[in-house]
Amino acid sequence: MNLTKEESITKDTIVAARQIQDFLWGGINDGAGFEEFRRMLRKRLAKLDQINFENPYWKTEARKRLLQLAAISIQVMGRLDDPEFKGSNLHEFAQPITEQA
Numbered sequence: 001m002n003l004t005k006e007e008s009i010t011k012d013t014i015v016a017a018r019q020i021q022d023f024l025w026g027g028i029n030d031g032a033g034f035e036e037f038r039r040m041l042r043k044r045l046a047k048l049d050q051i052n053f054e055n056p057y058w059k060t061e062a063r064k065r066l067l068q069l070a071a072i073s074i075q076v077m078g079r080l081d082d083p084e085f086k087g088s089n090l091h092e093f094a095q096p097i098t099e100q101a
Contacts, residue, residue, distance in 0.1 A: 017071035033086045037076045044069050 023086065048065045051058050079085045 013067070014070055014074055017067040018074055021068070021075065034076070035087050037072060040072050041069060044072070063083040 042067050048062065051061050051065075055061070
């Protein structure tokens with residue numbers, strides 16, 4: 001299968017992000033339910049909102065958070081068909097994200 005340059009970069013980026021997440025977290029998230037992953041995603045979105053554009057390294061921080069969001073999303077997508085994958089009752093970051101005026 002021949003990939004375009006963009007597709008190849010996308011694949012390499014996602015694979016690298018997943019490898020880093022697996023290295024950092026190992027099997028810790030193996031028992032996590034859907035609610036834990038929602039909390040993880042909300043936390044990264046909150047961190048994106050906190051980026052200070054006056055920081056000369058803001059783009060690096062944005063890339064880091066976006067890669068984390070992608071890696072976590074890929075992990076959840078891989079677990080959705082697992083019958084053992086359930087919800088949970090975590091309350092931190094439990095409020096849905098709403099659009100701000």
